[in-house]
Amino acid sequence: MSQDGSPDLTGKLTFDGDKGAGRSKWVAILMGLAMVGWMGSGYFAPTEPEEENADDNAPSLVTVAVLPSAAQDVQLVLAAEGQSIPDRSTEIRAKASGQIIEVLVERGDLVTSGQEIGRIDAETIEAQVLQAQTQLAQATRDYNNAVSLQDRGLATEDRVSAARAAEAAAEAAVTAAVEQLDNTVITAPFSGRLNDMTLDEGEFVTNGDTVAEVLDNDPLTVVVQVPQQALSRLHKGDTAQVSFITGEERVGVIGFIGSNADAQTRTFRVEVTVDNPNSEMPAGLSARIEIPTGQARGHFISPAILSLGTSGDLGVKTVAEGDVVAFSQVSIVRAQPDGIWVTGLPDEADIITVGQGFVNAGDVVNPRAPVADQTADASQ
Structure with missing residues (x-):
């Protein structure tokens, strides 16, 4: 409206005389000051979410399958491949x-x-x-x-x-x-x-x-070459289990132990005599002999569990106290079709059966019990 009471036809709105318009200005100013103070304080998020984010950035532990194993008494056996020859032959x-x-x-x-x-x-x-x-x-x-x-x-x-x-x-x-x-x-x-x-x-x-x-094939003589480090465990008269390539199995006796090593192989000749009534088995058959040589405390494992140390030593990785990986050098003392016997481990050991290739001695791991098929593989 114009001062003279006639209506204002210019289309402009004015709030100079409106008391509500003045309060809105003061509210806007206060809110702006509060925003500036909050941003200046540096407080943007609670402390707890920051800690969780830090944990997410930490490296995760490698999970390995661990199988508890207890040492058992194992019969040490010297195994060797050889060939049968006649006791006597002549023209x-x-x-x-x-x-x-x-x-x-x-x-x-x-x-x-x-x-x-x-x-x-x-x-x-x-x-x-x-x-x-x-x-x-x-x-x-x-x-x-x-x-x-x-x-x-x-x-x-x-x-x-x-x-x-x-x-x-x-x-x-x-x-x-x-x-x-x-x-x-x-x-x-x-x-x-x-x-x-x-x-x-x-x-x-x-x-x-x-x-x-x-x-003269009765008795039949099986000749094998024995490594020099095993010679001290053999004695004339010791019994031996003899398995012929034909499937025949006989019990023999050590009848001769050589006193001079082969110049090239450094092995010693050992002869095992086997009864052969009526010369049933011919000479010249391939044969495998197994001679018991004592007992030891060992663990029965799968060959797949074996690992190589940093120096190339053959060993087994286990989980020790504090979930720390340990490497133990082992010796294979007996081999069977379904696994091997090794010495060098503690009497009680938690053997890593899966994941040993991804960890080293001293690493901290996340041990877990193996699943059913892994347990079967570890025992084979």
């Missing part, structure tokens, strides 16, 4: 020349000591024996006559000595002829199995020809 050679007239055995047969396996034609040698015997009879008569004449003073001592020499020569000839006749019979030198034989009826053999081979 049978002809001791006379002539034609084979009879063969009494076949290759692969079992024979006994002195058993006849073949014959050589002895007709000529039999005649030589008869001739030698006749000459011996004549020489004996000549010697007796010489002695009789000497007794009557009709023969000298030289004549008697010559007759005695002739008789001795005839005796030697008979012995040689009889021996040659015996040699026409081919026999086995000891009990065993004929591994090879080349005798055939009608074949001509010469003195010295090889006609057969006999093997």
Whole structure:
């Protein structure tokens, strides 16, 4: 409205005369001063949320699966791979020349000591024996006559000595002829199995020809090479479990321990004798022997749990007091198809079965019990 009472048609609004407009100005000024004071104080958030944020920035602990393990008595066993050999073997050679007239055995047969396996034609040698015997009879008569004449003073001592020499020569000839006749019979030198034989009826053999081979496989001998550090634990007469590649298992006895190491491998020869009735098992079979050598306290673990230390030592990682990782150097004392036995750990140990590759000795970890499948893996 204009001062003269006529209406103001300019469209402008004024609040100079409004008491409410003045109060709003003072409220706005007070709120601005309060905002400036709050921002100047630096108080923007409570203290507790700041601490939680700091904890979120701290490094998290590695979680590992831990399996408690208690040491047990374990039988120490020395295992070695070897090969079986016959107790004895030899070639049978002809001791006379002539034609084979009879063969009494076949290759692969079992024979006994002195058993006849073949014959050589002895007709000529039999005649030589008869001739030698006749000459011996004549020489004996000549010697007796010489002695009789000497007794009557009709023969000298030289004549008697010559007759005695002739008789001795005839005796030697008979012995040689009889021996040659015996040699026409081919026999086995000891009990065993004929591994090879080349005798055939009608074949001509010469003195010295090889006609057969006999093997004595009872007992059978298993030869292994033993490392020098294990030699002191073995003794002659110790029992050994022998497993042949054919699946046969036998109990043997150490019959020989070498006294001189192999120049190249530095191992010692050890022979284990195994009973082999009727030579059932052949020589030349691959075999594994296990010899008990004492007892120790060890833990049974999976080979996958093993770790290498900073120096390349073989060991196992465990969780000690305060959830701190510890590394223990171990020795494998026995291996089985389902796991290994190791020594070097405390009697009671919390073994890390999963996650050992992500932690080192001295690290603090978050140990957890393994799940079912991890427990099975750790025990295998």
